[in-house]
Amino acid sequence: MNKSKCIAIVDVGTQSMRTILYNKLGESLYTSQLPYSPIFNGIEVEQDPRTWKDTLYATLKEINDFARKNKLIIESISLTSQRASIIPVNAQGKVLYNAITWQDRRSYEETKSVKEKMSMQDIYQKTGLRLDSYFSAPKMKWVKNNMPDLYEETYKFIGVQDYVCYLLTGRFVTDVTQAARTLLMDIHKFKWDDDLIDAFDLDKSKLVEIVAPGSSVGKLSAQAVEKTGLSSDIDVVLAGGDQxxxxxxxxxxxxxxxxxxxxxxxxxxxxxxxxxxxxxxxxxxxxxxxxxxxxxxxxLLTSGNIYAWYRDQFYKEDNFDNINKEVIESKAGAKGLLLIPHFKGSAAPYWNPLSKGVFFNATLEHTRGDFARSVLEGIALEMAENIELIADLIGYxxxxxxxxxxxxxxxxxxxxxxxxxxxxxxxxxxxxxxxxxxxxxxxxxxxxxxxxxxxxxxxxxxxxxxxxxxPKNRFLYTKMLRTKKQLYHALNDSQIYTYMSMK
The missing domain is CATH 3.30.420.40 (ATPase, nucleotide binding domain)
Structure with a gap:
């Protein structure tokens, strides 16, 4: 393959955007990465879409400058992004409100009325998803219920990948991997489902066209060319959701x-x-x-961000050198310290938006390094529960x-x-x-x-x-996993999470 021909990958994450230039041998030639931050307000998590617009054009311009300097040809831009966020836009693509992100849980109440029209089991069998505020449709319904003028003004509700696609091509389109996270697509047919749309009391006209993952969706628009300096011959491909x-x-x-x-x-x-x-x-x-x-x-809704939060609060450093060193010094099991990592509620396997993070079994013997290790072990233990569930479905x-x-x-x-x-x-x-x-x-x-x-x-x-x-840690972690499950159920069954969430 010609080493001079390249593909730019735009990866829109929760904390940053990375645009990576690859040649067709799979060699990473250059990376441009810019950070940004969501806006946290209790259970609400938003992001100003202008941060994506600015970082998109800036990273692509930097990539283009590198390519020209090194006589490289960018043939395509392939897009991937976080999922289940919504951005209301008008017909000209103007953003009408902040993005309501995948971490946002404000639409918890909106899910209740949907159950009156369609059972959770029927929704799951049709979409592959639980009826949960994690996904896009409850967020759209929240906008309709709480900001009706904004809902009426909205031409399309689009996701993050869809927004980046529009900025590059001027086209409103999504792919099935993104549509599959809305609660509005039939997972068997890969099409919008009228019964689901009716259950959420939404307008189908406000949804975008669905294409297969890997689809080419057009060439760069004149505006994208002007902002980045890239060639108008470059086409844009929707690779699909980040996961x-x-x-x-x-x-x-x-x-x-x-x-x-x-x-x-x-x-x-x-x-x-x-x-x-x-x-x-x-x-x-x-x-x-x-x-x-x-x-x-x-x-899991929260993982790496818990470890970063703990470092920021108790180490006050920009790097992970010291916290990692103290984790290494702490022994397996962190002296019995146990974490439930539900810092933004729980997705799988409990699906409890009211659940909270818990450090359990703390004593005066524990060091900050023990707490740091318990964060990593708590994340792994939660993941282990989900691995067990999936293995039961797909086999060993x-x-x-x-x-x-x-x-x-x-x-x-x-x-x-x-x-x-x-x-x-x-x-x-x-x-x-x-x-x-x-x-x-x-x-x-x-x-x-x-x-x-x-x-x-x-x-x-x-x-x-x-x-x-x-092998010598098997009994220890088996015991910790069992204890974590029992601790969660003890808190949930006694209504502690519900009580603590009451205002």
């Missing part, structure tokens, strides 16, 4: 394979050739970034492919292996989402015949480290 792209980038392409992607939140994802449902609706079914396939998914899982910011810390990878009691494999590049978006684009352009071929050629021989469970 589905990460699954591709971690070779989760056959049944029995599973990935753990640990970022702001954590996601456990397994490949499925057909939709598989949990009778208790604890895990989700979404559309895969591979057209016509599915993923089984479980998510032998090895787990891990990625995300926290996997740069080897001790956390060993904690995962010990807690999961399974081998955990980590590739030398943590950019699984970007790699998946690259493979999606190259399959779309005919560079590869399949996603499997794309992975094998680009990453089949990549360096990776595999962490194996330490």
């Amino acid at each position: 589905q792209c990460a699954a591709v980038g971690l070779n989760v392409l056959t049944e029995g394979t599973l990935e753990a992607n640990i970022g702001t939140g954590s996601f456990i994802i397994a490949h499925a050739d057909k939709p598989v449902f949990d009778e208790n609706m604890r895990v989700l079914i979404s559309a895969s970034a591979v057209p016509g396939k599915w993923v089984v998914e479980a998510g 899982v032998d090895i787990i492919h891990a990625a995300g910011g926290l996997t740069k810390f080897p001790t956390f990878n060993q904690i995962q292996a010990d807690v999961f009691n399974k081998a955990v494999s980590v590739y030398d590049s943590s950019e699984a989402t970007a790699l998946g978006a690259l493979i999606s684009c190259m399959v779309s352009k005919g560079d590869f015949k399949s996603y499997k071929e794309g992975f094998q050629i680009l990453r089949g021989k990549a360096n990776k480290v595999t962490y194996h469970a330490d």
